[in-house]
Amino acid sequence: MTEWDSETAEWYAANYGEYATNRLAVDELDLSVDAIIVDVGCGTGSALRHAAAQVTDGNLIGIDPVPRMVELARGHTVDHPASARIEYRVGSAEALPVNDDLADVVFAFDSIDHWQDIDRGLGEIHRILRHGSHLAIVKDGAVPGAAEARKSLLDRLEAAGFVVVGQCEITSEDVSFTLWTCIGVEP
Numbered sequence: 001m002t003e004w005d006s007e008t009a010e011w012y013a014a015n016y017g018e019y020a021t022n023r024l025a026v027d028e029l030d031l032s033v034d035a036i037i038v039d040v041g042c043g044t045g046s047a048l049r050h051a052a053a054q055v056t057d058g059n060l061i062g063i064d065p066v067p068r069m070v071e072l073a074r075g076h077t078v079d080h081p082a083s084a085r086i087e088y089r090v091g092s093a094e095a096l097p098v099n100d101d102l103a104d105v106v107f108a109f110d111s112i113d114h115w116q117d118i119d120r121g122l123g124e125i126h127r128i129l130r131h132g133s134h135l136a137i138v139k140d141g142a143v144p145g146a147a148e149a150r151k152s153l154l155d156r157l158e159a160a161g162f163v164v165v166g167q168c169e170i171t172s173e174d175v176s177f178t179l180w181t182c183i184g185v186e187p
């Protein structure tokens with residue numbers, strides 16, 4: 001598993017900072033103009049910058065545990081037209097620096113496999129989601145062991161109180177990934 005630190009943050013930003021999954025996944029989602037979006041493991045913030053085109057009157061919060069990644073995300077966003085509505089916070093999935101019942105949609109794009117404790121992270125997302133709101137998950141199909149990881153993830157989602165309400169396989173622009181949308185119910 002990748003060790004996330006300043007060095008890997010620089011490497012990720014240089015090679016995958018605008019990875020196509022972010023734009024392609026956001027284009028599949030129907031985001032409200034005034035939504036509050038939280039992106040867990042936001043990397044360089046690419047997904048939030050794309051989401052801001054739909055969320056023209058809401059707020060977008062990116063969370064990543066690596067301070068250097070958060071700096072890079074801020075740097076990529078400073079000249080964006082929606083920069084005043086996009087903020088980044090240092091934090092991990094296991095202890096999200098976000099109030100209860102705040103988010104209308106949570107993104108976890110190519111992020112879950114990197115968490116220290118997936119069950120705790122899913123519990124945290126359940127806590128910050130408004131009732132009936134959505135978690136959108138991207139899993140890159142090219143990642144080794146993807147089939148086993150998917151089965152394990154679906155079991156964990158159910159245990160954490162999420163119902164999968166949508167699944168689509170997207171292959172485009174040299175990327176291939178699954179996008180799941182889930183609703184939080186009582187665990």
Ligand SMILES: C[S@@+](CC[C@H](N)C(=O)[O-])C[C@H]1O[C@@H](n2cnc3c(N)ncnc32)[C@H](O)[C@@H]1O
Pocket residue numbers: 004012016017019021022040041042043044046063064065066069091092093094108109110111114115116117
């Ligand atoms: C493969 S990158 C994906 C970044 C971005 N979501 C994207 O799709 O371009 C994985 C990200 O997960 C972050 N990460 C690592 N451990 C994490 C944790 N415990 N909680 C949340 N994010 C974590 C990394 O710092 C990194 O930015």
